[in-house]
Amino acid sequence: MRSEQHEPKDVTSSYLALHPGPSAMTGPLIVVSGPSGVGKTTVVERLLNLRSLPMRRAVTATTRDRREGEEEGVSYHYWSREQFQAAIDAKQMLEWAVVHGRDFYGTPRSEVDPHRIAGTGVVLVIDVQGAAKVRELCPDCLTVFVVAPSFDVLEARLRGRGSESEERIQRRLATARQELARASEFDHVIVNEDLDRAVAELERLVRDRFN
Ligand code: ADP
Ligand code: 5GP
DSSP, X not given: OOOGGGSOHHHHXXXXXXXXXXXXXXXXXXXXXXXXXXXXXXXXXXXXXHTOSSEEEOOOEESSOOXXXXXXXXTBEEOOHHHHHHHHHTTOEEEEEEETTTEEEEEEGGGTHHHHHTTOEEEEEOOXXXXXXXXXXXXXXXXXXXXXXXXXXXXXXXXXXTOSOHHHHHHHHHHHHHHHTTGGGSSEEEEOSSHHHHHHHHHHHHHHHXX
């Protein structure tokens, strides 16, 4: 009978890929949250484009419609309700939530675990419900809440993006009011007024996690 000690190495690594324990995750996990339209994606993309740290953004999954200019597998994975439910049932999601009361959004584990095992930092740009779940699953993650300098500025940014109908804008503003009340749950709050300053602040916080 073969003892476990003689297991070939690739079996161990494929096991780890399927069932990674916390100690296998050397790349830090960064959760960036905050109201829709506050500039989370812009700040995170700017930081990643600096290429100053080995990190990537997890491409999450959603059942919402694709916006103009968005790309499958880059902005999101656009799934049907059935595909999303199948992934939940197969325990393939790290977390998921119904956001703005209608669409499903969630993080596939495959977007996170293998990269963290390889030492790459992973950024999740997710809503506050998802952030709370990830904090529970991974207490050593860094959680950052991004806010706009005021509610009026937030509304102007949402409208300025020009991607949503009036009904969706109103829904997003209603969600934003509830989300803002949960800012204190996060490790840090960044006010995204000057974009360069917000990017520099996030870079500093993330860099600390690599040290
Ligand atoms: P989120 O990912 O939080 O929903 P986006 O990154 O899509 O938000 O940004 C919403 C809009 O605000 C975009 O049009 C973006 O260009 C703009 N924006 C982001 N950050 C700033 C900033 N610091 N100053 C002015 N406009 C900004
Ligand atoms: P949008 O439709 O504007 O792209 O995103 C709406 C909200 O869903 C944003 O707050 C965004 O951060 C959040 N979101 C995106 N992906 C995920 C995810 O995988 N999980 C959760 N919980 N929220 C997500």
